[in-house]
Amino acid sequence: MSDSEKWDRLLRQALASVEEPERELNESLMKRMEERSRMKRVVKKRISAGVLVAVFALAMSITAFATKQLFSSKEVAEQIGQHVLAEAFESSDAIEINDTAASGGYSFTLHGIVSGAGLTELGDGAEQQIHPDRTYAVLSIVRQDGTPMPHTSDPEYGEEPFFVSPYVKGLKPWQVNIATMSGGYNEIVVDGVMYRLIECDGIEMFADRGVYLGISGGSSFYNSEAIAYDESTGEISVKTGFNGVSLLFDLPLDSTKADPAKAEAYLKQLLRKASKDKAADEAGPVDPAEAELANYIAELTKKVPDGTLIPESVQEVTYDEEGRINYEYDGWSVKLSVEMLFSEGQVGYSDAVQFSEDDTSSKALLFSRNGSGVITGKIIVLN
Amino acid sequence: MDIEDLGELIQLHGKAVYGFCRRLAGNKPDADDLYQETFLKAMEVRHKIDMNHNPKGFLISLAIGLRKNNRRKFAWRRRIAPITLHDEAVNAVGLCEEEATPEAAILSLELRRAVQAAADSLSNKLKIPLLMYYTAEMSVDEIASALNIPSGTVKSRLHQARSAMKKILEVEIP
Numbered sequence A: 001m002s003d004s005e006k007w008d009r010l011l012r013q014a015l016a017s018v019e020e021p022e023r024e025l026n027e028s029l030m031k032r033m034e035e036r037s038r039m040k041r042v043v044k045k046r047i048s049a050g051v052l053v054a055v056f057a058l059a060m061s062i063t064a065f066a067t068k069q070l071f072s073s074k075e076v077a078e079q080i081g082q083h084v085l086a087e088a089f090e091s092s093d094a095i096e097i098n099d100t101a102a103s104g105g106y107s108f109t110l111h112g113i114v115s116g117a118g119l120t121e122l123g124d125g126a127e128q129q130i131h132p133d134r135t136y137a138v139l140s141i142v143r144q145d146g147t148p149m150p151h152t153s154d155p156e157y158g159e160e161p162f163f164v165s166p167y168v169k170g171l172k173p174w175q176v177n178i179a180t181m182s183g184g185y186n187e188i189v190v191d192g193v194m195y196r197l198i199e200c201d202g203i204e205m206f207a208d209r210g211v212y213l214g215i216s217g218g219s220s221f222y223n224s225e226a227i228a229y230d231e232s233t234g235e236i237s238v239k240t241g242f243n244g245v246s247l248l249f250d251l252p253l254d255s256t257k258a259d260p261a262k263a264e265a266y267l268k269q270l271l272r273k274a275s276k277d278k279a280a281d282e283a284g285p286v287d288p289a290e291a292e293l294a295n296y297i298a299e300l301t302k303k304v305p306d307g308t309l310i311p312e313s314v315q316e317v318t319y320d321e322e323g324r325i326n327y328e329y330d331g332w333s334v335k336l337s338v339e340m341l342f343s344e345g346q347v348g349y350s351d352a353v354q355f356s357e358d359d360t361s362s363k364a365l366l367f368s369r370n371g372s373g374v375i376t377g378k379i380i381v382l383n
Numbered sequence B: 001m002d003i004e005d006l007g008e009l010i011q012l013h014g015k016a017v018y019g020f021c022r023r024l025a026g027n028k029p030d031a032d033d034l035y036q037e038t039f040l041k042a043m044e045v046r047h048k049i050d051m052n053h054n055p056k057g058f059l060i061s062l063a064i065g066l067r068k069n070n071r072r073k074f075a076w077r078r079r080i081a082p083i084t085l086h087d088e089a090v091n092a093v094g095l096c097e098e099e100a101t102p103e104a105a106i107l108s109l110e111l112r113r114a115v116q117a118a119a120d121s122l123s124n125k126l127k128i129p130l131l132m133y134y135t136a137e138m139s140v141d142e143i144a145s146a147l148n149i150p151s152g153t154v155k156s157r158l159h160q161a162r163s164a165m166k167k168i169l170e171v172e173i174p
Helices: A003-015 A023-036 A073-079 A083-088 A124-129 A260-278 A288-306 B003-025 B028-044 B055-069 B071-080 B083-098 B109-121 B124-134 B140-147 B151-169
Strands: A040-046 A056-062 A095-103 A106-115 A134-143 A162-168 A184-190 A193-201 A211-217 A227-229 A236-238 A246-250 A325-329 A332-336 A354-357 A362-369 A375-382
Touching: A003 B109, A003 B124, A003 B151, A023 B003, A023 B028, A073 A083, A073 A106, A073 A134, A073 A184, A073 A193, A095 A246, A106 A211, A106 A246, A134 A162, A134 A211, A162 A193, A236 A246, A288 A362, A288 A375, A325 A362, A325 A375, A332 A362, B003 B028, B003 B055, B003 B124, B028 B055, B055 B124, B055 B140, B109 B124, B109 B151, B124 B140, B124 B151, B140 B151
Parallel strands: A056 A354
Antiparallel strands: A040 A056, A040 A184, A095 A106, A106 A134, A134 A193, A162 A211, A184 A193, A211 A246, A227 A236, A325 A332, A354 A362, A362 A375
């Protein structure tokens, strides 16, 4: 037997699998497959603000749940697969709210919120999956005319963007919001009801200032047309006359849990980070998960120059009545204010790149502006 | 393709897919998860599965993609549970059963572990084709088609993987 044959035999013997899936594993798998044949989808988005606008979308499946009643916060978390968080919504520190209000043809119900101790009491294991210093809230959205919200797999899903974010009285909403507070959300649509589980850095520390949960339409970022901020008084309010979704829920946080010193330190860091972002000189996130995501996005960014352009995707953007650019191609629909992409007088490519990833490919959406001010969008398939 | 067809895929290729997941994940809990996720993903994209054209390769490529995407989740788990001990226990049980077959008994426990550890230390670029070839028992052509790379590249990576393994192990072949 030759040396190479000996090695081949050794590897074959050592690496061959002797283990089989257990019968229970296969049975559970078949059951899950049957459940998923009535599949729902959940969309997860991480919101990132700053020079690099990176929207990172993942889609995964969840089991069907047939009921016409609205889910509780716990059930929504379970549907999204956040089992530890579902437990947290049952804990003594969770605040059940269940307030409903209407705006812009939609009815919004704020189900509940949990943060801080409600998460830590779940123990060390829980901390690995949910963060004790974060806040989680569940909101549902239905159409007032009774027509179902588009399913996440429907082309019209996401056409009407909602920006759901906490705001703190006295703090500028464009500076302190879910995007700047390292937030994101998971979204599912079940039986025509859209549920959104939002998360961001903990807001309990601001409990003595007055905290709101705001919902605004027309943009996937804070929309000053919908929610107003009075710089002299620090008041945040719904803007009258706005033709669309504009709503504020008061968050009944326990003011004894406020931590002014922690809040000050947090804001100092957040505002410093924002200014560093502007200077494109961010030192980089500290949290390992954040760092990994940032690295991943950086990796994707590196691939852009070698990617393959989809020629049909090269389109001049259109503008809506509010002056925002609108770009649509093959299900990718983006509405953004020009300021988010280009500084005044800037021509060439925007630094803001959006990424979308599914099971088969990663794509980047780039915008460029020429000397005549014409903005063009294009999609690059990353290799 | 419906649920019954997927059930058939589990029957036909479940063992190979599981074995691959087991080696790739390195421990049983993650392997169980990866295996289930692979078939659940297969259900979502079942329109892409051609039962007559390398379905095993398709499943394995799904497992590779999921493993890559889920690395964060697996990283979390590693921090939560001390799975190494559990893993060793499972390995020991598996190997005891295995010793019953004369051919498997040729390899000592230490050597087998050394080979597996050497395989684990390879980069994914080399490890994945190696496991596809030796663990999932796929042909070079099947691997090429599943990874969407030329057969020559697969051969070259297998060659490099074997050479790297030799270098790591530096043992006499019995």
